[in-house]
Amino acid sequence: xxxxxxxxxxxxxxxxxxxxxxxxxxxxxxxxxxxxxxxxxxxxxxxxxxxxxxxxxxxxxxxxxxxxxxxxxxxxxxxxxxxxxxxxxxxxxxxxxxxxxxxxxxxxxxxxxxxxxxxxxxxxxxxxxxxxxxxxxxxxxxxxxxxxxxxxxxxxxxxxxxxxxxxxxxxxxxxxxxxxxxxxxxxxxxxxxxxxxxxxxxxxxxxxxxxxxxxxxxxxxxxxxxxxxxxxxxxxxxxxxxxxxxxxxxxxxxxxxxxxxxxxxxxxxxxxxxxxxxxxxxxxxxxxxxxxxxxxxxxxxxxxxxxxxxxxxxxxxxxxxxxxxxxxxxxxxxxxxxxxxxxxxxxxxxxxxxxxxxxxxxxxxxxxxxxxxxxxxxxxxxxxxxxxxxxxxxxxxxxxxxxxxxxxxxxxxxx
Amino acid sequence: xxxxxxxxxxxxxxxxxxxxxxxxxxxxxxxxxxxxxxxxxxxxxxxxxxxxxxxxxxxxxxxxxxxxxxxxxxxxxxxxxxxxxxxxxxxxxxxxxxxxxxxxxxxxxxxxxxxxxxxxxxxxxxxxxxxxxxxxxxxxxxxxxxxxxxxxxxxxxxxxxxxxxxxxxxxxxxxxxxxxxxxxxxxxxxxxxxxxxxxxxxxxxxxxxxxxxxxxxx
Numbered sequence: 001x002x003x004x005x006x007x008x009x010x011x012x013x014x015x016x017x018x019x020x021x022x023x024x025x026x027x028x029x030x031x032x033x034x035x036x037x038x039x040x041x042x043x044x045x046x047x048x049x050x051x052x053x054x055x056x057x058x059x060x061x062x063x064x065x066x067x068x069x070x071x072x073x074x075x076x077x078x079x080x081x082x083x084x085x086x087x088x089x090x091x092x093x094x095x096x097x098x099x100x101x102x103x104x105x106x107x108x109x110x111x112x113x114x115x116x117x118x119x120x121x122x123x124x125x126x127x128x129x130x131x132x133x134x135x136x137x138x139x140x141x142x143x144x145x146x147x148x149x150x151x152x153x154x155x156x157x158x159x160x161x162x163x164x165x166x167x168x169x170x171x172x173x174x175x176x177x178x179x180x181x182x183x184x185x186x187x188x189x190x191x192x193x194x195x196x197x198x199x200x201x202x203x204x205x206x207x208x209x210x211x212x213x214x215x216x217x218x219x220x221x222x223x224x225x226x227x228x229x230x231x232x233x234x235x236x237x238x239x240x241x242x243x244x245x246x247x248x249x250x251x252x253x254x255x256x257x258x259x260x261x262x263x264x265x266x267x268x269x270x271x272x273x274x275x276x277x278x279x280x281x282x283x284x285x286x287x288x289x290x291x292x293x294x295x296x297x298x299x300x301x302x303x304x305x306x307x308x309x310x311x312x313x314x315x316x317x318x319x320x321x322x323x324x325x326x327x328x329x330x331x332x333x334x335x336x337x338x339x340x341x342x343x344x345x346x347x348x349x350x351x352x353x354x355x356x357x358x359x360x361x362x363x364x365x366x367x368x369x370x371x372x373x374x375x376x377x378x379x380x381x382x383x384x385x386x387x388x389x390x391x392x393x394x395x396x397x398x399x400x401x402x403x404x405x406x407x408x409x410x411x412x413x414x415x
Numbered sequence: 416x417x418x419x420x421x422x423x424x425x426x427x428x429x430x431x432x433x434x435x436x437x438x439x440x441x442x443x444x445x446x447x448x449x450x451x452x453x454x455x456x457x458x459x460x461x462x463x464x465x466x467x468x469x470x471x472x473x474x475x476x477x478x479x480x481x482x483x484x485x486x487x488x489x490x491x492x493x494x495x496x497x498x499x500x501x502x503x504x505x506x507x508x509x510x511x512x513x514x515x516x517x518x519x520x521x522x523x524x525x526x527x528x529x530x531x532x533x534x535x536x537x538x539x540x541x542x543x544x545x546x547x548x549x550x551x552x553x554x555x556x557x558x559x560x561x562x563x564x565x566x567x568x569x570x571x572x573x574x575x576x577x578x579x580x581x582x583x584x585x586x587x588x589x590x591x592x593x594x595x596x597x598x599x600x601x602x603x604x605x606x607x608x609x610x611x612x613x614x615x616x617x618x619x620x621x622x623x624x625x626x627x628x629x630x631x632x633x
Contacts, residue, residue: 039466041483041599043451052450054466054483120577126446127571129467133478134564142478171568174575 005179009113013178016113017073019050020121021080021101024128024185025065025154026055028082028099031132032141032150051122068154074101076181081160083153084137089146095163096137096150097189102159104184108177120176124185127174135171135189165192418533421573423566426542427475428555429509432502434472434479436495438563439539439570440515440607441481444491446574447517447535448482448602452593454586465600476560484600494607501611502543509543510612517603519581520591529591531606534579537570 005013030037039054049055074080079102087093111117132138141150161168173185400407427435450463466483481488498513505511517535546552581603584592593601 036469036471036478038468039483041450041464041466043463043599045450045453045461045463049464052462052464054464115583123446123574123577126467127575129480130442130445130567130571133469133480134567138478139476172575173571176577 005113009179013113013117013180014073016118016121017178017183018069020125020183021069021074022057022062022065023050023053023055023125024080024099024101025082026057026061027125027128028084028132029061029152030056030058031129031138032084032152034141034144034150051118051125053122053125055125064154068156070156072156074103074156074183076103076105078103078156079159081155083155083160083163084141085151085153085163086137086140086144086148087151088148093151095165095190096140097135097187098159098161098164099187100159100185102184102186103181106177106182107179108182109179111177111179113179117176117178121183124174124176124183128185131171131173131187135187136191136193137189140193161188164188164190167191419535419573419578420538421536421569422538422540423569424540424542425559425562425566426544427559428546428552429503429543431472431474431555431559432499432541432543433492433495434475434477435559435563436498436513436539436541437470437481437491438472438475438477438479439537439566440491440495440513441479441488442567442570443515443537444487444602444605445480445482446570447605448484448487448600449593451595451599451601452589454589458585460583460586463599463601472560474556475563476557477563479563482600482602484597486597487600487602491607494609498609501609502541505611509545510541511609512538512540512612513607513609514538515605515607517605519604522591531604534581 039056041054042049045052069080072078079100081101082099083095084097084099085093085095137150140148144150168188168190170186170188173187175182175184177183423439425435425439445467448465450465452460452462454460467480468483470479470481471477472479495513498511502509502511515537516533518531518533521530521532523530544555546555581592589595592604594604595601
C-alpha cells in the first residue's frame with residue numbers, strides 16, 4: 001500500500017499527522033477554557049506556526065497529548081479522542097462530548113502530501129475552530145464557575161460514546177484523504193441536557209457563603225481539578241469498557257481557571273498531579289487562597305484525609321448522576337458539611353489561639369457579653385414561690401408599721 | 416468549470432441582521448483566506464500565519480470565529496451595514512439576499528477587460544421578522560443562535576468536500592486569484608453584492624430579467 005509513497009513523503013505525512021493531532025487537541029481544549037480566544041495574524045512567516053495558523057500551545061495540554069499518543073500516531077484502528085465532561089461542585093460528572101480523530105482505509109494515492117494534504121489539514125483545523133464554538137458544550141464552558149467546571153481527557157484507541165446518553169448527535173468536522181488512509185474528524189455530543197437547563201448553571205452567588213464567613217469549611221474540598229482521570233475506576237456503570245485503553249489512559253484531568261497555576265498549588269497536598277492547571281475563571285479555586293485567615297481553615301493534612309487523590313472514593317453514581325444530586329443535597333463526597341439552608345457555624349473569633357491564652361477569647365466574650373444580674377433580682381429571691389410570698393407578708397407588714405415614722409419623714413422630704 | 420453555488424437562509428429580528436451576516440460571512444472567509452504569500456527566487460513561496468478571534472454577539476446567543484484582520488473586518492462590516500440600510504429603506508417586508516462571490520480574473524486581450532470568473536458563490540437569504548415583546552426577543556436570541564450554528568455546520572460541510580479551488584498561482588498571477596490588498600491576510604478574490612426583494616416577493620433582478628425576456632419575445 002505504501003510502496004508508491006516516497007520515504008520523504010512518508011516522513012512528512014507522519015509529521016503532519018502528529019502535529020495535526022496535537023493542534024486538534026489544543027483547539028478543542030482551548031475552546032472549553034471558558035474564555036474567548038484571540039491570536040494575531042502575521043504576514044511574515046516564522047516557520048513555527050504549523051498549518052499556517054496561529055494556535056497557541058498550552059504546554060500541559062501538549063504534554064498530555066504526547067503522553068496519550070505514547071509515541072504512536074492516530075491510524076487505522078487507533079483513534080485519538082478528546083472527551084469533554086462537566087463536573088459539578090457536588091462531585092457529579094457528566095460527559096458532554098467526544099471529539100474523535102480517526103483514520104479509515106480509503107487511500108488517495110495521487111494526492112500530493114507536502115502541498116494538498118498540508119493545506120487541507122489547515123482547512124480542517126479552521127473548521128474545527130468554527131465547530132467548537134457551535135456545539136452545546138461551548139455555551140456551558142463559557143458559564144463554568146462556581147457550580148461546575150469543564151474537564152478534558154485524552155485517550156487513544158477505541159472510541160467510547162456510551163457516556164453521552166441517549167440520542168447523542170454527531171457532527172462531522174471534515175475529512176482529508178492521504179496516501180495511507182483518510183483522516184476524519186468528528187464530534188459526538190450529548191443532547192440530553194434536560195437536567196442542566198442553563199438557568200441552573202448561570203453564575204450564582206457562592207453556595208456556602210464562603211466569602212462572607214471565612215470559617216465555613218471549604219465546600220469544594222473534593223473539586224475535580226484535584227482528581228486525576230484514573231479516579232474513574234473501571235467497572236463503573238458506564239459499561240466498564242475501559243479495558244481496551246487502560247494502558248494508554250489519560251491520567252490527568254484538569255479544569256481551567258483564570259488564576260495562574262502558582263496560586264492554586266501551595267495549599268494542596270503534595271499528591272497533586274503536576275499538570276493540574278486551574279483556569280475556570282471564578283472564585284472557586286481562588287477564594288480559598290484569598291481567605292484572609294486562611295491559616296485557620298482546616299490544614300493541608302486534614303485535607304489529605306478527605307482528598308480522593310490520596311484515598312480514592314468509591315465509584316461514583318451511574319451514568320445520570322445529576323438526577324439525584326441536583327435535587328437532593330446528599331453527596332457521597334461531602335466533607336461533612338451539612339448542606340441545609342442554615343449553616344451551623346462554630347464561632348471562632350479572629351486572632352484566637354487556644355493554646356496561648358488561659359481563657360478562650362470566645363468564652364470570655366460570652367461570659368462578659370451581658371451585664372451581671374442585679375443582687376435584688378438574685379436567684380434566691382426569685383426562686384420563692386407565690387405561697388411563700390403570701391406567708392411572709394404579715395411579717396413584712398408588721399416591720400413596715402413599726403418604721404412608719406421613717407417612711408413619713410421620707411415622704412416629707414420629697415414634697 | 417461550473418461555479419459552485421450554495422444558499423443559506425436565516426430569519427432574524429431587525430437588530431440581529433448585522434451580527435447574523437457577519438457570523439456567516441466571516442465563517443466562510445475564515446476558510447477562504449490564507450496567510451500572505453512571500454515568493455522566493457526559485458519560484459517557491461512561504462505563507463504567513465493566520466490568527467483567529469472569537470467575537471461574542473450582542474443580540475444573538477452566538478460566538479463567531481473570524482480571521483484576525485481588522486482591515487478585512489472593516490470591509491465586511493461596511494458591506495453588511497449597506498445591506499442592512501437597504502433592507503430598512505426598501506419598504507419591503509424585510510427580505511433580501513447578500514451574496515459572497517469568489518472569483519478568478521482571467522486576462523483578456525485588449526480592448527476587452529479582464530474577465531471575472533466566479534468559482535464559488537454563497538447566497539445568504541435573510542427574512543427580517545418583527546417581534547412583539549421582550550420574551551419573544553429572548554427566545555429569538557437563542558433560536559437564531561442555534562440556527563447560525565446549523566449554518567456554520569452546513570458551511571463546513573461544503574468546504575470540506577474539497578471541490579474545485581483555484582491552483583496556487585505564480586508570483587505574476589497571484590493578483591488574479593487572491594486579494595493582496597490587505598497587509599495581514601490574503602483572502603481569495605471576492606465581491607459582496609446584495610439584492611432586496613420587493614414586497615411583491617420578486618427580487619429586482621428577477622423583474623428586470625422578465626422585462627428583458629418579454630421585450631425579446633415581441
